[in-house]
Amino acid sequence: MAPTADRREELAEAGPGERMRAPTTGTPRWVQATSLLLCVAGLAVAGYLTYEHYSASVTLACPDTGVVNCFKVTTSQYSTLLGIPVALLGLLFFAGETLLCLPWAWRARLPAVGLLRLAGASVGVLFVFYLVYAELFRIDAICLYCTAVHVITLLLFFVVAFGQALTGTRHTASSAD
């Protein structure tokens, strides 16, 4: 069977002695591309929210009580965690995940890289649960920018989880070839 593009790339990178046994990580290209795209999108939105957090002037007023109200959400007590702005945590999260979703990181043979990527995405999902709960039941308002970040985080988790599953199986399958 003709080797796939990924496989050819792996073999090209591997030394002569490794070519007979080197397993490929074999992550589908769509996983690599989609995960990186989601990370960049998350980075952009979280960056905007972080900029707003630090640049917006402080108004000692309760904002309009509409359900869709970014100001109410981003100025609530849930906008910081242990004194750190949640928007900044989101920015750091996407910065880390962007590094872990770069093509070289997907191709890395070190299992820790994949585990770190998946663990990071899982922590992101748990944090989304907390923030959605806070918005719905504590703040009683929804911020559309925050919701965009939440959706991106959830999609990133799906892509990373399936990417990790496919990577492992293709690895096994190619080992069996």
Next chain:
Amino acid sequence: MSTKSRSRRAEQVRQMQAAAARKERVRRLAIAGTAGAVVVVVIVVLVVLKLTGAGTPSNNPAAAGGNAAQTAKVVSLIESVPKSTLDKVGPGTVSNPPKAITAPKLTADGKPRVLYVGAEYCPYCAATRWGIVQALSRFGAWSGLGLTSSTANDVYPNTPTLTFHGSSYSSQYLAFTGVETKDRAGNPLETLSAADSAVFEKYDSPPYVPEQGKLGIPFLDLGGSYMSSGTAYNPGILKGMTHVQIAHAMSNPSSPVAEAIDGEANIYTAAICSLTGNQPGAVCSAPGVKAAKSALGKG
């Protein structure tokens, strides 16, 4: 072993490995799929709980209120802040004083009218009410005021305060309309009249307030001559205090509470004096009020 049998054996091993690989692939995809499904289910459950009203934390408005005797004591303490204290404080540490506006005069029964728009859950409204009650008590009499505190689920949680819901105010100099749009739990409480709603929407919007503060509360319109949106001091200074402690502190001119609340009250008083033709004279000519007048915003 012949070459043929070795080849057959190798083929069997390859088939077994391929089968194992397929099985492993299915197992891993099943785990990933289950994890994804769990994530979706959790989000759906949260949304359904919200839409059905279940899971909303209790935030009983009544739980925050005091009994009649305690309310009477607090109101009495606010109304009896010594003149010497008010004079010594002057404008105090107030920021965000009312700004002068050019608007149709707000009146009721031929008297200038003060319009307050707020909500019981709002911590900034909680901070603002203390000064309003003190200032207006110099022009008339309150009845039916209640004790409450801001919501536990926002910044400056459980800030002690009074509520205008169910209260009335009488004065020969001015009228007061206090509208608490929501209770401590965020449920609808009172509704603005169409005319007051128009005032609120016009003067609590740019250019009178920054875009991000549009329709923010508390909103105060003093006779159509002055307006303010937001509180005049940081509610954090009331943290950890009871209603009675705050009311007592208002009489101590060196306390941060008096600097903030009495200063706020003096500034509101100065603005109101400009509406009443500086009546009553004893109030409007007080040194503290005169000092506060200079702090009124020019708009």
